[in-house]
Amino acid sequence: METLGVLLTFPMNPYLEEELDRRCNLFRLWESPPESRCEFLRAHAGSIRAVVGNATCGADADTIDALPKLEIISSFSVGLDKIDLEKCRQRGIRVTNTPDVLTEDTADLAIGLAIAVLRRIPQADRYVRSGSWKSKGDYKLTNKFSGKTVGIIGLGRIGMAVAKRAEAFDCPISYHSRSEKPGTNYKYYSTVVDLAANCQVLVVACALTPETRHIVNREVMDALGPKGVLINIGRGPHVDEAELVKALVEGRLGGAGIDVFEQEPHVPEELFDLENVVLLPHVGSGTVETRKAMADLVLGNLEAHCTNKPLLTPVI
Amino acid sequence: MVGDETQSPDLQPLLLLRKPIAFLLSSLSTHFHLLKPWESPLPLPAFLSTHATTVQALLITGLAPVTAAILDSLPSLGCIVTTSVGVDHIDLLECARRGVAVANAGSVFSDDAADYAVGLLIDVLRRISAADGYLRQGLWTLAGDYPLGSKLSGKRIGIIGLGSIGSRVAKRLQAFSCTISYNSLTMKPSVPYKFYPNVCDLASNSDALIVCCALTSKTHHIINKDVLSALGKQGIIINIGRGALVDEEDLIKCLMNADIKGAGLDVFKNEPLVPKELLSMNNVVLSSHSAVNTEENILDLYQLIIANFEAFFAGRPLISPVSA
Numbered sequence: 001m002e003t004l005g006v007l008l009t010f011p012m013n014p015y016l017e018e019e020l021d022r023r024c025n026l027f028r029l030w031e032s033p034p035e036s037r038c039e040f041l042r043a044h045a046g047s048i049r050a051v052v053g054n055a056t057c058g059a060d061a062d063t064i065d066a067l068p069k070l071e072i073i074s075s076f077s078v079g080l081d082k083i084d085l086e087k088c089r090q091r092g093i094r095v096t097n098t099p100d101v102l103t104e105d106t107a108d109l110a111i112g113l114a115i116a117v118l119r120r121i122p123q124a125d126r127y128v129r130s131g132s133w134k135s136k137g138d139y140k141l142t143n144k145f146s147g148k149t150v151g152i153i154g155l156g157r158i159g160m161a162v163a164k165r166a167e168a169f170d171c172p173i174s175y176h177s178r179s180e181k182p183g184t185n186y187k188y189y190s191t192v193v194d195l196a197a198n199c200q201v202l203v204v205a206c207a208l209t210p211e212t213r214h215i216v217n218r219e220v221m222d223a224l225g226p227k228g229v230l231i232n233i234g235r236g237p238h239v240d241e242a243e244l245v246k247a248l249v250e251g252r253l254g255g256a257g258i259d260v261f262e263q264e265p266h267v268p269e270e271l272f273d274l275e276n277v278v279l280l281p282h283v284g285s286g287t288v289e290t291r292k293a294m295a296d297l298v299l300g301n302l303e304a305h306c307t308n309k310p311l312l313t314p315v316i
Numbered sequence: 317m318v319g320d321e322t323q324s325p326d327l328q329p330l331l332l333l334r335k336p337i338a339f340l341l342s343s344l345s346t347h348f349h350l351l352k353p354w355e356s357p358l359p360l361p362a363f364l365s366t367h368a369t370t371v372q373a374l375l376i377t378g379l380a381p382v383t384a385a386i387l388d389s390l391p392s393l394g395c396i397v398t399t400s401v402g403v404d405h406i407d408l409l410e411c412a413r414r415g416v417a418v419a420n421a422g423s424v425f426s427d428d429a430a431d432y433a434v435g436l437l438i439d440v441l442r443r444i445s446a447a448d449g450y451l452r453q454g455l456w457t458l459a460g461d462y463p464l465g466s467k468l469s470g471k472r473i474g475i476i477g478l479g480s481i482g483s484r485v486a487k488r489l490q491a492f493s494c495t496i497s498y499n500s501l502t503m504k505p506s507v508p509y510k511f512y513p514n515v516c517d518l519a520s521n522s523d524a525l526i527v528c529c530a531l532t533s534k535t536h537h538i539i540n541k542d543v544l545s546a547l548g549k550q551g552i553i554i555n556i557g558r559g560a561l562v563d564e565e566d567l568i569k570c571l572m573n574a575d576i577k578g579a580g581l582d583v584f585k586n587e588p589l590v591p592k593e594l595l596s597m598n599n600v601v602l603s604s605h606s607a608v609n610t611e612e613n614i615l616d617l618y619q620l621i622i623a624n625f626e627a628f629f630a631g632r633p634l635i636s637p638v639s640a
Contacts, residue, residue, distance in 0.1 A: 104469035105442075108492060112438030112468075119610075121435050122445040124603040129595050133588040133604040141337075144612040145435075146427040168491035169431065265456040272452045280447050281456040287442070287467040 001306045005047035007067070009057040012076050016295035020052065024302070029057070041066040050074060050305070052298055055235070055282065056264065058082025064091065072305045074298045077285075078102055078158075080315060081208035081235055088316050095316040096301040099157060101293040102285035106205075107161030109284050110233045111169075113257030114150075114201050116278045117229050118143045123275050143227075146170050151199030153192060153215060154206025155181050158233070162203055174199055177206075192216070196223035201231060208235035218243040221253045229255040233284050236262040245270045248277060259284050328629060329371050331390070333360070336377040336399070343618055344375070348625075364389035373625055375399070382406040387414055395628040397621050401425055401481070401608070402558060404531040408640035419624040422636030423480040424616045425608035430484035432607035433526050433556045436580030437489075439601045440552050441466045441524075446598045466550075466577070469493050474522030476515065476538060477529025477557065478504055485526055497521060501534070515539070519546035524554065531558035541566040544576055551576045556607040559584040568593050571600065582607045 004024045008017060011030060020026045027048060032040035041048075041063065048067050051059045054076040061084045064070060072094040073083055080097060088095050116122060124139045133139070150166040152159045152175040163173045163186060174187040176195040181188075189195035192215055196202050202224050206212055216230065216239040224230060230253060232239050241262045247253035248271065255276035261267050264282055271277050285294065300312045330348035335341065344350060351371060353363040368390055376382060376398040387393065387410050397419045398406060411418050439445050442465040450462050473489050475482045475498040486496045486509060497510040499518045504511070512518035515538055519525055525547055529535050539553065539562040547553065553576060555562050564585045570576045571594070578599035584590055587605055594600055623635045 104493070105467055108438060108468045109442055109444075112435065112442055112444055115431055115435030116439060116444050116448075119432060119435055119606070121432075121439050121601065121603065122448045124606055125445045125601050126449070128590055128602040128604055133590070137588075138609065139604045139606050141609050141611045141614070142606070144428055144610040145431045165488075165491045168488045170427070265460075267451060267456065278444065278448050279451045280444065281451050281462045283442065283447055283462060283465065286462070286464050288464045289467040291464060 001303060004049055004302065004306055005044065005069075006050045006052055006302070007041075007044070007048045009051065009053040009059070012054045012056070013291050013295050015292060016052070016076065016298060019295065019299055023299070024050075038066065045069065050302055052076060052302075053082060055079055055082060060084050061087050064088065064093070072096070072302065074301045074305075076294055076298050079208060079235060081237075085316060093316070094305060094311060094314060096298070096311050096313050097315055098285075098294040098297045099313055101297060102290050103157045103161050105287050105290045106158050106233050106284040107165055109259060109280075110158075110162045110203050110205070110231050110257075111165045113231050113233070113259065113278055113280070114166075114203075114229060115145050117231070117255045117257040117276065118145045118148075118201075120275065122278055145201075148200040149174060149198065151175065151189075151195040151202045152186075153177075153195065153202070153204050153238075154234070155184070155186070156205065156207070159203070159205035160184075162205055166201075171201070192220050193223045196220045196228070197225075199224070200227065201229045203231045204234040204238045206234060206238070208237055213237050214240045216240065216244075218247065221247040224253060226251055227254045229257065231257045233259050236260045236264060241268060248274055328373065328625075329368075330625070331364075331368050331371045331374045332377060333374075333380040333386075334378040336375075337614070339614055340377065340399075340618060340621075344621075347622060348373070361385070361389060373397075373628065375621065375625075376406065379405045382411070384410045387411065387416065395419070395625065395634070397624045399617060399621070401429070402530060403638050404558060404560075408638065412640045417628060417634055418638045419634040419636045420638045421608075421617055422620060424613055424620055426480040426484050428610050428613060429481045429528070429556055429607045430488055432582065432603075433481070433485050433528065433554050433580075434488050436554050436556070436582065436601055436603075437524060437526065437552065438468055440554070440578045440580045440599070441468050441471075443598075445601050471495075471523040472497065472521060474498065474512070474518040474525045475509075476500075476518070476525060476527045476561075477535075478507065478509070479528065479530070481556070482526070482528040483507070485528060500529070515543050516546040519543045519551070520548075522547065523550060524552040527553070527555040527557045527561050529557055529561065531560055536560055537563045539563065539567070541570065544570045547576055549575060549577060552578050552580070554580040556582045559587065564591065571597060 001023045006024045007027045009029045049071045051073045064087045075097045078099045119142045127139045146169045150171045155175045155177045245268045257278045259280040327349040331351040335354045356363045372394045374396045395417045401421045447462045469492045472495045478498045478500045580601045582603045
């Protein structure tokens with residue numbers, strides 16, 4: 001792979017970066033200040049045949065247009081929303097992602113967030129550290145997770161893994177998907193509003209596409225209601241963030257566990273004082289084990305491309 | 317005021333030692349004539365000898381201790397119900413000696429306790445509380461992404477105490493593809509999990525230990541430096557049992573020396589005091605003995621309390637009896 005010019009869009013993983021540097025001809029996009037990105041790309045366009053992006057910075061239309069030699073985009077994510085897939089199809093550019101290896105971590109986090117929100121685990125931790133247990137007594141009563149109805153938007157790999165885990169807590173499972181999935185006992189709702197009206201914990205686990213942008217809007221949040229909890233482990237734009245803030249501040253939505261935001265790393269500060277939310281800095285796949293597996297998949301796909309073997313996890 | 321004069325005198329007297337939460341207080345007063353020592357100027361021993369000598373029923377809330385001395389002041393006592401699952405605050409031998417029947421909260425809280433244990437485990441491994449705090453302090457924009465956590469799915473879990481709570485923890489973690497092993501007083505032939513008669517062996521073969529057993533003289537400091545050393549540098553410990561199940565000094569030393577990776581602790585040796593060394597660690601998650609404190613179960617608990625006392629007064633066996 002030594003002759004493969006690879007554009008790495010973001011310092012996403014030290015191991016991945018070291019391997020790309022060692023095995024390929026690596027260009028680091030962030031080394032050029034944002035104002036001179038175009039010149040940077042122009043300067044190296046002759047060499048760059050691959051892009052490795054992630055959920056923060058992928059390959060949009062302008063980037064793809066600036067790289068006439070681009071052959072493959074290998075994304076360090078399962079989500080493809082930061083890649084202009086249509087342009088890739090037109091240009092015959094291959095695209096790979098990192099499915100399966102991050103399914104468990106993301107599903108684990110969804111359950112961890114649901115319990116953390118309902119049982120106020122981070123809040124209790126802060127309560128103890130501030131000395132309040134001594135001065136004010138036990139932390140107040142919280143809400144049970146076991147047995148709550150869990151509604152899942154998107155019953156793909158991650159959605160199914162969330163369902164399997166929630167079932168062990170005796171949670172009845174319902175879902176919304178583009179179409180009903182045969183072979184499950186879970187209750188299907190043809191609209192997200194109906195799903196939200198009939199569940200107590202709503203988990204966003206679908207892909208981000210133009211159709212699913214703001215799939216959780218004000219109407220859905222109102223249907224979920226003042227005792228309902230929203231868990232977003234998908235993408236920030238799945239949820240109308242301004243409406244989310246209002247719904248939580250006004251008490252129309254019971255609580256939220258949010259791992260992703262519309263303009264990461266920016267998070268609406270109105271959420272910081274709320275006791276009924278848990279906020280995470282996009283850590284869905286953020287374990288040592290999984291990030292290594294993702295990196296190996298990216299490297300494996302690039303290697304396969306360079307040796308004319310079938311790609312490991314192709315999307316296009 | 318000793319008791320509410322507006323209550324019907326036909327109601328059976330029920331003694332409490334500590335003021336319970338408002339819901340229990342108001343609901344119980346519809347069933348019983350409540351004796352409320354906290355409303356009296358008398359110290360407790362004097363209150364009991366003045367007002368409680370004919371009392372047959374005692375409700376223990378807030379883990380108020382029941383000692384031989386207290387039992388001495390209640391010669392007519394026949395039944396104690398505690399709102400907790402644990403009974404280490406009650407001298408069961410003395411109760412047995414005096415023919416006082418004891419009931420606890422049965423399995424009313426078992427799901428909640430198991431949920432909390434799993435929640436703490438995910439939090440410690442995935443750093444949920446720490447990352448939430450990091451974000452709220454504005455550090456995601458200032459200092460970049462949070463350091464990586466550790467995967468839960470597929471890990472080896474060692475459960476200490478496979479009773480009502482431990483078995484529910486096991487069921488939940490199996491759905492995360494975890495391998496479950498356990499230590500218990502006796503092996504349970506009907507469960508599919510591997511039994512380790514020795515806690516150190518369990519620890520050597522586990523990535524995380526979850527302490528769910530009752531506190532008795534046999535289980536005091538069941539987790540000590542040998543067990544923690546066997547658990548190892550990547551190991552996590554979760555304690556939702558009682559503080560005294562873990563040698564707290566040993567645990568703190570291990571955490572400070574990075575001999576184990578992290579801990580989730582709901583209970584401590586001298587609640588509500590938490591050792592200050594823990595308060596500044598970001599690889600521990602702390603809570604205020606909250607594993608069972610949910611609103612949903614208060615009604616179930618209340619009904620169980622009533623059912624136990626009704627059984628006692630009707631001469632029937634208690635619903636959720638505990639023995640010494």
